[in-house]
Amino acid sequence: MNDHNYNTGFLNYCQICYSKDLLEVINLGYQPLADDLIKVSEFNRECIYYPIKINLCKKCQYLQNNYIVGDKILYNKNYHYRPGISKSVVDNLRMLANETIRNYDLKPEDLVVDIGSNDGTLLSQFKYLGHLNLLGVEPTGTYIFHKDHNINVVNDYFNLKSSQKINSKYGKAKIITTTNVFAHTNKLGDFIKGIKNIIRKDGIFIIENHYLLDVIKKNQFDTFYHEHLRTYSLKSLIRLMELYGFYIYEAKTSDRYGGNIQVHFTLQKVNRSSNVNKILKIETAFGLDNPKTYLKFNSNIEKIKIELFEYFNKNKSKFIVGKAFPARASIIIHYFSFMKDYLQFIAEQPTSLKIKHFVPGTNLEIKSSNLLLKNKPDIMVILAWHLFDVISEKWRQKGLKKTNFVAPLPRLKIYK
């Protein structure tokens, strides 16, 4: 197969250049899907486990999961995630809409297509700023929320076939965005050909994703969940898109969600922004082209695992809880598997839909954080570790004066 379209199952070659010369960076074993939460009342249902093994392609400079679960299983009508309910995500999407309109002199009648538009939040920001020619493409059940914003949506997977229908009904787009989708799709070739099919000659294709350099720098092995088939560097994105005739125009990095990259491509030969070469230089200076960087990453994770085990073991008579359950916390709990035995429960804010569910594949229950002030835990492990300072300060002030707050990543940290 040499069309960048992959089926469910194992892959022993690079998803971009097909090289078999891959370096195993970390093997997280078999794990349930990170958002396959089981209701306490249906405790006898079991999760299905799939492998997560992360390989480096030395030629392309990115990481890939060597097992593909498949779009139909991951993105169906029961998909839980919705950006519209998180204020920080909405703010970021508003900024993206704002910058796009300003930088590309977008006219109200220019078509904007958002692929993997989820509940229509990004498009609603364009609409708020006066743009009316908008189209979402969303395969999961969240597509119905486009109605709330009165925005057109195609309820389908984006690929060559659906792009043909879009082209004949809506015409070509000036702007195509895709946030946290391009690392996920397994029919990658079809996806890019579809973009080519619906983009204007002067159009811009904007991709936003989690970013390889931040993942390695901050030991974020918890971003390797089944949905993330690829963790791109800028170099790898350019290599892939050039195969399809796209030119890089702009690139930006940010701290959002633990580290993000935004990349703009176009079909016209253009002078690339100076940011592009700046970021490429940073990638090389950091050592993303050096396999040793990834081996060091692996040994960092193993070191954290041992330190955390020893810490728990020393404190096994204490009352220990976990705090917050973003999907990535499931990866931490399964890879640091001893955690299941030490944590009494995981606390989530009282309005969370995850309460009265078990962490996938365990009998560790997610309960309301109202219990924390009653139980006054000795130790609170903050699983949303990228928000460690905010969460620990908040609970200290709420009354947990003697609790020790622990972050597992980017390295073991204890705040007494």
Ligand SMILES: [Zn+2]
């Ligand atoms: Zn490759």
